[in-house]
Amino acid sequence: MSKLWEAPPSRERPVLSVPVIARAAIELADQEGIDALSMQRVAAVLGFTKMALYRHVSDKAELLAVMVDVAVGEPPSLGAGDWRTRLESFLAALSAVWERHPWLPWVTLGDRMMGPREMAWVECALTALDDTGLSGVEKMDAVTLLFGHIRNTQSSGTAGTQPWAEDHQVREPYKELLERHGDRFPALSATLAGIGEAPGDFGRRFGLDCILDGLAVRIGRAASGA
Amino acid sequence: MSKLWEAPPSRERPVLSVPVIARAAIELADQEGIDALSMQRVAAVLGFTKMALYRHVSDKAELLAVMVDVAVGEPPSLGAGDWRTRLESFLAALSAVWERHPWLPWVTLGDRMMGPREMAWVECALTALDDTGLSGVEKMDAVTLLFGHIRNTQSSGTAGTQPWAEDHQVREPYKELLERHGDRFPALSATLAGIGEAPGDFGRRFGLDCILDGLAVRIGRAASGA
DNA sequence: ACACGCATGTGTCCGATGGATACTGTGTGT
DNA sequence: ACACACAGTATCCATCGGACACATGCGTGT
Structure with a gap:
């Protein structure tokens, strides 16, 4: 009953x-x-x-x-290729996951322990740098640098210093503000006046290319004798 | 009375x-x-x-x-010099302020309006890139990239993927963890086993050099035609 | 067959948070 | 002398994370 x-x-x-x-x-x-x-x-x-x-x-x-x-799930398998293409495909996978869970990279900030899956992602990223001749610290710091850049250029919540929206259109309040006080910020005004069309992920791509080029310099140096 | x-x-x-x-x-x-x-x-x-x-x-x-x-106060005056040294001194000033107020870079994240002082800092950073031949978007994105890197490598609250403390000593819980499950993370184990002494700001310096070298590539390209 | 014990879930309480609203008191201008 | 505007106060509310005491029901040992 x-x-x-x-x-x-x-x-x-x-x-x-x-x-x-x-x-x-x-x-x-x-x-x-x-x-x-x-x-x-x-x-x-x-x-x-x-x-x-x-x-x-x-x-x-x-x-x-x-x-x-x-x-965070399981990290991708990177396949063959040089360190740069393998890193690129790693970062694409990371972006995809973080895009699906935009809060994810932000709750992992303070002092904390990584979970096993999380460690597997780091492991995966490190393997991409395996045969680069970089030292241990350098490899880790490179990985940290890249994680950070992807997080910083995530669509969600990282406007930070950017006075434009995702499509690189200057946001309305800033337009208005620069009309009134533009003379106090000549470089900023000029910069914003001169921006044209740009794809939404231009900033991410730009930063990524900078970082990878910088890494390439170091890796080349490491390869051609200490 | x-x-x-x-x-x-x-x-x-x-x-x-x-x-x-x-x-x-x-x-x-x-x-x-x-x-x-x-x-x-x-x-x-x-x-x-x-x-x-x-x-x-x-x-x-x-x-x-x-x-x-x-x-945030007033931005520094950068003096003369090429873009790279001017950027370096800008970033040193930024680091100093953010070190004094570690919460500062983190409350400026979401979608929000910059204050006048904040805009002055961006203005200042942009002027450092004045004669580089970079486009407007590129300049802004470079600045954003650098702000982000400094924030990410701030001592406070950005452990993120880093299994070590500020002095690059592997933190105790990770040591223990890798002793037991190290075989699941060979690259990570090897990397951490091989790290030696490194100054506290190695990661920041390393990333910064990468980024600036990457920028140099682009700036050189912009200067020599195209 | 029965009762006990443990795992699971509930109800109530606490201090802290950001904020709305209504009140009080005081200084100033007319 | 009086009224009004403003600065500060006193209460109240919903929500938060969490502690603790209780109910309930299922499995197992006897």
Whole structure:
């Protein structure tokens, strides 16, 4: 008699577990941004009380750690080729994942431990630099540099110093502002006045080429005798 | 008779105003980190109720905007020299300010308007690239790239993919982890095993040199025709 | 067959956050 | 002398992460 009318005990309640929670949290963060992620919201999505989550996850930090490792997934296999093309294809894969989960690169910032999947990505990036003759520190720092650049040029949330939108159109408030105070910023005015059409990922491409060219210089130097 | 004993009307209550509030907030953020910054805390430091602040500042976002512009201060004057040395001295100044206010580069991330001082810094950076023959977009993107790199290699809060501390000593938990699972990450293990001494700012220096070399390639290309 | 124990989930409470709103007090201009 | 504008205060609210005490139900040992 317990189960009233023998009704299915609960539609829409997937049985709580760490992966289930993580997936729900990831979906929430993907759709509404990482700031909208609260224990309450995650629990609500799954149809539970927030405190139910704490049975499976010790605190929000742990939830985030799990989310990261689930969301990042497995690194790509780079195939053959020289270090540059292999790096390029690695970074394309990284971009794709970070585009799918825009919050991902930003929650991995502070002092923290990498998860196994995360380490696998770093491992993957390092292998691309295997036969370059770079030292250990240099390899790691190159990888860090590239990760950072991709994160910085992510569409989401890195306007930073850029007075234009994704399509390189100067944003309206800046236009107005420069009309009134343009004389105080001659170089900026001139620069913005002179920009034409540019693809959305021009900044990323430009920076990437700079960095890779710089790496090439060092790698060439390392190859042709210390 | 109102002012009891004609005592100075209030020691330790500097009369509220936007700059006073901003300075207090900056000091708080410098000392306890940006996460410790709340209206309550700022008000408490000054000896007022938190709501008193809202008479002078419309909300926390505006307080942050003011803090940024006050904290960033005036850009340096770069003196003479080629673009590279001028950029270097610009970036040194930027690093110094961001070192003094480690929260500064991180609160300027989302979509937002730059303040006048902030724009002056961008202006300053652009002038360093004045006679390089780079296009407008390229100049802006170069500046963005460099700002981003300095931010990424700031001591505070950018461990990210780096398994070592500031002195390039591999952090303890990673050592332990690689002892147990090192075989899953051969390249990473090898890389970390092989790192020796390196100055704290090696990563920043390395990345900076890469970027500047890459820029040099483009600038040389722009100069010699095309 | 029965009862106990543990895992899982619930309800309630706490301090802190950003912010709205209504109030009080005081200084100044007419 | 009086009214008004403004600076600061007192309350209130929803939301956050999290602690803790409780309910509930299933599996297992006897």
